[in-house]
Amino acid sequence: MRYGRTWLPALVASLGLLLASTATQAGELRGTGDLGVVIEREAGSLVIVEHSNRTTLARVEDLGDFSHASVKFSRDARYAFVFGRDGGLSRIDLLTGTLENRVVQAGNSVGGAISQDGSLVAVSNYEPGGVHVFRADDLGEVARIPAEFGDDGELSRVVGLVDAPGQKFVFSLFEAGEIWVADFSDGDEPDIRRFEDVGKQPYDALITPDGRYYIAGLFGEDGLVLLDLWDLDAGPQRIMDGYGRGEEPLPVFKMPHLEGWAAADGKLFLPAVGRHELLVVDPDGWQEVARIPTHGQPIFAVARPDGRQVWVNFAYPDNDVVQVVDVADLEVAHEIEPGPGVLHMEFTPRGEQVWLSVRDEDRVEVYDPDSMERITSLEAITPSGIFMTWRAHRTGL
Amino acid sequence: MSDSIRLASFFGGVALAITVAGVSAGEIDEQRARELQHLLVQECGSCHGLQLTGGLGPPLTPDALEDRGDTGLKAVILHGVPGTAMPPWKGLLTEEEAEWLVDFLREGL
Numbered sequence: 001m002r003y004g005r006t007w008l009p010a011l012v013a014s015l016g017l018l019l020a021s022t023a024t025q026a027g028e029l030r031g032t033g034d035l036g037v038v039i040e041r042e043a044g045s046l047v048i049v050e051h052s053n054r055t056t057l058a059r060v061e062d063l064g065d066f067s068h069a070s071v072k073f074s075r076d077a078r079y080a081f082v083f084g085r086d087g088g089l090s091r092i093d094l095l096t097g098t099l100e101n102r103v104v105q106a107g108n109s110v111g112g113a114i115s116q117d118g119s120l121v122a123v124s125n126y127e128p129g130g131v132h133v134f135r136a137d138d139l140g141e142v143a144r145i146p147a148e149f150g151d152d153g154e155l156s157r158v159v160g161l162v163d164a165p166g167q168k169f170v171f172s173l174f175e176a177g178e179i180w181v182a183d184f185s186d187g188d189e190p191d192i193r194r195f196e197d198v199g200k201q202p203y204d205a206l207i208t209p210d211g212r213y214y215i216a217g218l219f220g221e222d223g224l225v226l227l228d229l230w231d232l233d234a235g236p237q238r239i240m241d242g243y244g245r246g247e248e249p250l251p252v253f254k255m256p257h258l259e260g261w262a263a264a265d266g267k268l269f270l271p272a273v274g275r276h277e278l279l280v281v282d283p284d285g286w287q288e289v290a291r292i293p294t295h296g297q298p299i300f301a302v303a304r305p306d307g308r309q310v311w312v313n314f315a316y317p318d319n320d321v322v323q324v325v326d327v328a329d330l331e332v333a334h335e336i337e338p339g340p341g342v343l344h345m346e347f348t349p350r351g352e353q354v355w356l357s358v359r360d361e362d363r364v365e366v367y368d369p370d371s372m373e374r375i376t377s378l379e380a381i382t383p384s385g386i387f388m389t390w391r392a393h394r395t396g397l
Numbered sequence: 398m399s400d401s402i403r404l405a406s407f408f409g410g411v412a413l414a415i416t417v418a419g420v421s422a423g424e425i426d427e428q429r430a431r432e433l434q435h436l437l438v439q440e441c442g443s444c445h446g447l448q449l450t451g452g453l454g455p456p457l458t459p460d461a462l463e464d465r466g467d468t469g470l471k472a473v474i475l476h477g478v479p480g481t482a483m484p485p486w487k488g489l490l491t492e493e494e495a496e497w498l499v500d501f502l503r504e505g506l
Binding site for chain 2: 041042065066067068085108126127157203219220251252253254255316317341359360
């Protein structure tokens with residue numbers, strides 16, 4: 001790389017020394033309920049953090065290409081499964097701070113999910129398009145589900161993969177415009193149900209916190225598609241059709257995420273595509289109840305655990321700003337500028353802290369969402385996703 | 398120590414930009430060149446991969462772009478590809494900057 005970040009090795013080395021001395025020693029007892037991981041995007045590493053004293057415990061390196069990385073936790077919240085862009089699936093022990101196991105399972109992957117019983121880890125892939133399922137304990141292969149569509153068996157890229165009650169995985173096929181439900185309740189051979197023609201280019205999806213509704217955002221059309229998992233026979237249903245009101249969409253410099261769904265006060269908050277707005281939807285009837293103008297193209301909309309606030313970050317060139325929506329008034333109540341390249345936001349389980357990654361300044365900022373004051377700042381190299389272990393016990397996360 | 402390395406790689410980069418981009422290179426100074434590289438890796442990289450080896454968008458490595466003409470690539474960068482996720486960058490990048498990016502892509506990271 002020409003204007004390489006030549007200081008990077010030095011920083012890694014100095015942090016490494018520091019971390020080695022503070023990493024949890026084997027034999028020392030501690031819980032995992034206050035742990036989390038921060039992805040270090042450019043370095044292909046991650047740091048293990050704890051939010052009781054807000055410190056960094058260990059760094060795990062050599063995890064591959066993290067242009068896009070996501071994390072799921074084992075049901076005992078001890079292990080993190082990290083899904084990298086290069087198809088790498090890594091199993092990391094949060095207590096010892098070590099990489100336990102790593103498989104490179106495909107050429108290009110986007111995300112993963114862990115099954116209801118915690119025994120299966122699924123990965124969604126762009127290349128070759130499909131879903132790959134592994135045993136959570138040893139990463140042994142369980143099943144391959146090629147996302148074949150059309151008459152000549154073309155493979156579609158897979159997005160919006162989530163777990164659902166009943167030992168199911170649900171995912172969307174980007175090129176094919178389909179949603180598939182893979183049911184593993186009868187063992188390692190999944191029973192697959194396909195829903196075709198759900199809409200053009202589903203690009204990401206969410207499952208509601210109760211595990212009942214799967215909602216995919218459409219990139220190629222103005223609307224969303226909903227599948228009621230309590231009533232699969234009803235099939236996919238279009239909601240919020242034409243929310244763009246036929247206006248020319250604004251350019252989208254980064255694809256928004258639905259996965260970090262925000263459900264607050266009985267409503268869902270979703271980033272609009274090609275519009276600088278958050279859409280507020282009432283699940284009772286799936287009608288739009290409001291739309292909140294925002295500073296830029298929203299990427300993540302994340303609800304504080306009590307549902308009183310929704311924090312929103314934005315696509316380039318507005319990714320230095322974070323806005324906070326007051327859910328009681330459905331208006332932006334605060335705006336902060338944590339620094340250039342705010343890529344992700346994560347609340348602690350009871351919502352007294354929110355952690356923000358500031359990629360271009362190699363910092364993770366911790367804020368108090370009540371006072372809006374910054375509590376502290378931690379070093380991390382080009383931080384992107386922040387994932388805390390409370391996710392271990394939530395459907396769809 | 399790292400300063401001298403950084404400077405050296407910097408001048409290497411600038412020299413290259415001047416030779417390949419010809420007349421327009423004068424308009425892209427060191428600072429902007431650095432910003433453009435950052436943009437390419439981080440923002441283009443969010444769809445094309447940090448190593449530009451592909452993601453939602455296709456690979457942008459020298460090999461992958463071998464058969465593509467400069468004008469076409471520049472047009473794709475400035476105007477996007479309607480109906481796909483490739484956005485038009487013309488509000489954020491000038492023609493010269495798009496040319497600089499095409500030259501940079503031809504060289505590889």
